[in-house]
Amino acid sequence: MALISPISSSNGKTFNQKLFSRIRVAIECDVPHIYKLMQQLFVYHDITHLLKSNESSIASGLFNSKYPHLSPVTTLLIEVSTDPFPSCANDKNNSKELDLNMPLVDEESEQFRVVKHDQHDVFIAGYVMFYPCFSSFFENPVFHMENFFIRECYRRKGFGKWLFSTMALEVARMGFSSIDLYASDWNESTLDFYKHMGATISDDFRVLSLAGKALEAYEDDSN
Amino acid sequence: MALISPISSSNGKTFNQKLFSRIRVAIECDVPHIYKLMQQLFVYHDITHLLKSNESSIASGLFNSKYPHLSPVTTLLIEVSTDPFPSCANDKNNSKELDLNMPLVDEESEQFRVVKHDQHDVFIAGYVMFYPCFSSFFENPVFHMENFFIRECYRRKGFGKWLFSTMALEVARMGFSSIDLYASDWNESTLDFYKHMGATISDDFRVLSLAGKALEAYEDDSN
Numbered sequence: 001m002a003l004i005s006p007i008s009s010s011n012g013k014t015f016n017q018k019l020f021s022r023i024r025v026a027i028e029c030d031v032p033h034i035y036k037l038m039q040q041l042f043v044y045h046d047i048t049h050l051l052k053s054n055e056s057s058i059a060s061g062l063f064n065s066k067y068p069h070l071s072p073v074t075t076l077l078i079e080v081s082t083d084p085f086p087s088c089a090n091d092k093n094n095s096k097e098l099d100l101n102m103p104l105v106d107e108e109s110e111q112f113r114v115v116k117h118d119q120h121d122v123f124i125a126g127y128v129m130f131y132p133c134f135s136s137f138f139e140n141p142v143f144h145m146e147n148f149f150i151r152e153c154y155r156r157k158g159f160g161k162w163l164f165s166t167m168a169l170e171v172a173r174m175g176f177s178s179i180d181l182y183a184s185d186w187n188e189s190t191l192d193f194y195k196h197m198g199a200t201i202s203d204d205f206r207v208l209s210l211a212g213k214a215l216e217a218y219e220d221d222s223n
Numbered sequence: 224m225a226l227i228s229p230i231s232s233s234n235g236k237t238f239n240q241k242l243f244s245r246i247r248v249a250i251e252c253d254v255p256h257i258y259k260l261m262q263q264l265f266v267y268h269d270i271t272h273l274l275k276s277n278e279s280s281i282a283s284g285l286f287n288s289k290y291p292h293l294s295p296v297t298t299l300l301i302e303v304s305t306d307p308f309p310s311c312a313n314d315k316n317n318s319k320e321l322d323l324n325m326p327l328v329d330e331e332s333e334q335f336r337v338v339k340h341d342q343h344d345v346f347i348a349g350y351v352m353f354y355p356c357f358s359s360f361f362e363n364p365v366f367h368m369e370n371f372f373i374r375e376c377y378r379r380k381g382f383g384k385w386l387f388s389t390m391a392l393e394v395a396r397m398g399f400s401s402i403d404l405y406a407s408d409w410n411e412s413t414l415d416f417y418k419h420m421g422a423t424i425s426d427d428f429r430v431l432s433l434a435g436k437a438l439e440a441y442e443d444d445s446n
Contacts, residue, residue, distance in 0.1 A: 038359055047427060050360050052400070057362040065357075067364055071294045073357045134288075134296045134354055136261055136369050137273050138434070139280040141290055144367075146359050165441060168433060172442040177275070178434035185429050198437030204270060206408050207425040210391060211361070211401035214421030218388060219395040 013109035013121060015082060015100060021125065021159070022085040022095035023166050026075035028063040031055060033112055033124045034075060041149040045184045071131045073146070076167060078125040078159055079114060080106075094166075098157060106153050126150035126159055128167050130179070138177030143167075145181040164197050182207060236332035236344060238305060238323060244348065244382070245308040245318035246389050249298035251286040254278060256335055256347045257298060264372040268407045294354045296369070299390060301348040301382055302337060303329075317389075321380060329376050349373035349382055351390050353402070361400030366390075368404040387420050405430060 026034060035055045042051045053061075060066060062073050079085070085095045106112075106123060114122040129147040145167070150160045171179055181199070183190050191201065249257060258278045265274040276284075283289060285296050302308070308318045329335075329346060337345040352370040368390070373383045394402055404422070406413050414424065 045427075052361045053359055054362060058359070061357045061359075061364065065364075067355060069295050070355055070357055070364055072292055129359065131357055132290060132293055133356060133367065134284045134293055134369065136276055136281070136284075136352065138275045139277060141284065141288075141293055142432075142434075144356065146357065168438060168441040169445050172438050178432045178438065180430070180432045182428040183431055184427055186427075191429070191431075194431050194433075197433065198440065199431040199433040200437070202430040202432060204268075204407055204409075205405040205430045206414070207403070207428040207430060208406055208414075208417050208422040209365075209401045209403045209425060210417075210420065210422040211365075214423070215391060215395050215401065217421065218391040222392050 012105060012107040013123065015080075015104040015106070017100050017103075018082070019080055019098040019100055019104060019157075020082070020084045020095070021078055021080045021098065023076050023078055023163060024094070026062070026077050026127070028059065030075070030077060030124075031059045031062065033077075033114075034058060034062070034127060034129075036111060037124065037127050037149055037151070038147060040151065041147055044149065045187065045190075047184070071133055073129060073131040075127055075129045076163060077127050078150070078154070078163055079122050080125045080154065081120050081122045083120045096162070104153060106151075108151070108153075112151070124151075125154040126163060128163050130167060130171075132176065135177065135180075140175055140177040142178040142180055143171050143176055145179050148181070160193060161197070168197070235328060235330040236346065238303070238327040238329070240323050241305070242303055242321040242323055242327060242380075243305070243307050243318070244301055244303045244321065246299050246301055246386060247317070249285070249300050249350070251282065253298070253300060253347075254282045254285065256300075256337075257281060257285070257350060257352075259334060260347065260350050260372055260374070261370060263374065264370055267372065268410065268413075270407070294356055296352060296354040298350055298352045299386060300350050301373070301377070301386055302345050303348045303377065304343055304345045306343045319385070327376060329374075331374070331376075335374070347374075348377040349386060351386050353390060353394075355399065358400065358403075363398055363400040365401040365403055366394050366399055368402050371404070383416060384420070391420070 032055060035058050042048045062075060109123050112124040114124060126149055130143045130145045132141050132143050135142040168179060183194055255278060258281050265271045285298060332346050335347040349372055353366045353368045355364050355366050358365040391402060406417060
């Protein structure tokens with residue numbers, strides 16, 4: 001039961017005073033939400049021209065790969081609700097409650113409603129996606145962080161730090177050597193966030209890709 | 224039998240007029256050579272301070288991973304010899320012969336001798352290492368090119384182009400969407416090579432990593 005009754009408006013969900021949240025591993029029925037989050041991530045970083053994936057390819061890549069030898073991808077979601085989540089004895093860090101100084105309005109709440117929680121209002125606030133891979137640089141394998149995003153109305157509340165830390169703790173516990181990631185060059189607040197979380201920028205490297213027609217040309221030339 | 228008798232000197236192998244070569248997939252007994260190539264790669268890019276792997280971790284990462292869910296890594300080697308390699312009917316592009324305008328001296332030949340070819344002198348000239356992974360950017364998975372290196376005395380003879388093309392053709396045939404790679408920011412000749420091979424530089428991105436004590440700190444904080 002909600003400690004404080006929420007006010008819902010036609011412009012989305014308003015949270016008053018209390019915001020309950022938890023981190024959980026995404027499952028296949030979360031794919032439509034994951035893809036919406038991904039679209040917002042690409043808009044945020046001003047790289048929508050690079051987004052060639054779609055809901056079906058995300059579902060295949062995360063849950064039903066045609067390529068059985070690909071490293072499995074882990075997606076962690078932050079869920080928020082007006083009601084407390086069932087507590088999990090295994091890990092007290094997986095849920096928390098936040099006292100709001102002022103009401104929080106989620107204007108896009110309906111797009112991010114988790115439908116399986118039919119008794120409660122539960123919404124997706126952000127996600128992180130990462131997978132393990134070999135590295136020639138380190139003694140142990142590393143994780144590549146593919147996506148990291150907190151929806152705008154839930155920023156500056158510690159959710160990003162919590163989600164990133166949850167991933168980093170898991171990676172450290174597994175004995176992996178590094179979390180590698182890309183960040184937009186121009187985005188100072190994002191770079192500052194990752195630096196604050198302990199990451200260092202490898203100024204030595206530039207990112208390149210061989211894709212599209214340039215890659216297909218190799219097959220054409222061989223025929 | 225060699226078409227032209229090679230001259231061996233105390234400073235390594237000298238190839239006169241003919242150089243036979245082939246590309247093959249590396250196997251576990253190649254690990255000592257792969258690690259030597261990797262060390263030279265890190266010297267070439269002036270990033271030896273970033274090399275934390277070793278022969279044992281390379282062997283484990285490529286052939287006996289403790290982490291069964293990691294994507295398999297493919298390493299292709301270029302072998303060179305004074306003698307022709309057995310021809311392979313499946314793929315005529317996997318071997319070729321080169322007419323040398325002037326003698327080619329491989330001063331480190333003994334370090335890179337392939338011991339199993341006891342009737343012939345066979346040496347490793349270079350390698351490429353790549354593995355498949357999920358990508359949120361594309362509809363299909365991509366390959367990450369982890370390492371690419373041609374030993375100095377074998378450069379400017381088309382080996383780099385041949386090795387890169389062999390990998391790219393394989394990736395294109397498999398229907399993957401991209402080959403992603405890093406390159407040293409300052410190394411214009413390397414960047415020019417990849418651009419010539421069709422790759423584009425993603426100026427939008429910087430590479431970050433959370434590693435070492437900064438990563439371990441997450442585990443310490445949780446205790």
